[in-house]
Amino acid sequence: MALRRALILLADGAEEMEVIITSDVLRRAGIEVTLGGLLGSSPITCARKARILPDATVDDAVKTSHDVIILPGGLPGSQTLADTPKVGDILRSQLSSGGYIAAICAAPIAFASHSIQKGATLTSFPGVRGKLEEAGYNYSEDRVVVDGKMITSRGPGTAFEFALKLVEILVSAEEAKKLHEGMLLK
């Protein structure tokens, strides 16, 4: 299998469980994951105060192509993703080159603010449902939703399912099943 690459966009206030469950599970599947610092390479202070070092700046990371660009939730991290024009540019460029985009928890608000795939079906943290419906998305309460090249999920408690769905799409259903068992998920 060709090497798969994923880029996770990190800003202060990212939900650390969503960042770390996703990066760890994807790396277990052999996917090369970069934690990209949106505003540079300084440590990120997450929503619940864990401090994580980016692997690279986003500006450097996007010089390489990625199979999926991932937006973790958490506040104010998701709001920063929604407010930063560069995130819109990255998402549009990713879709135009045929790649996947993924967001969990509150992060789908960044799709809304950057007008990405409006009208598509998605899910999110329940608290931002109204915002997404107003923006014109078709809302689902499924724990993980795949609509074309867009994958969304609901919160820390669905992060393993989100990560395993990405493994299923980028690697194989067999690999996702093997990881599910090996990590002792229910």
Add this chain to the structure above:
Amino acid sequence: MALRRALILLADGAEEMEVIITSDVLRRAGIEVTLGGLLGSSPITCARKARILPDATVDDAVKTSHDVIILPGGLPGSQTLADTPKVGDILRSQLSSGGYIAAICAAPIAFASHSIQKGATLTSFPGVRGKLEEAGYNYSEDRVVVDGKMITSRGPGTAFEFALKLVEILVSAEEAKKLHEGMLLK
């Protein structure tokens, strides 16, 4: 409620999901969590390459008392916890002052190597079961095991249950239930 405090012992090769799910869930419950660097305050490179900054060194952190000392799994992190005499001292001092000790995944091997509560019932990552039985523990396949002041669990996929059991013990069953729902766990 009095402020509750938890100390997580961090060494290179710690399983980042077990570190972060535990710290995040406990902090959501209002517990003050310190990620203590076993060998200093430099960033820890985790088992799947995430780099996390300790909040303090373990030497500084243990000047304050904690309700629970937590050992995350992951390799070689668990082996370092098992091989470092200071960890044995911290665990013995914690038990003698009536506090809790907790370990997940491969980390219960540190209880064995430091001769902590031999004969007690515990669980672990299946791969180290043999070692723990040889060391004289009574082995359980339950996802989380509480025996007196010792709490153990099995792996990344049981980390939410492990963290919520700690919340139940240190805060309340109501708080654990509220978090379970708020995080959208199944």
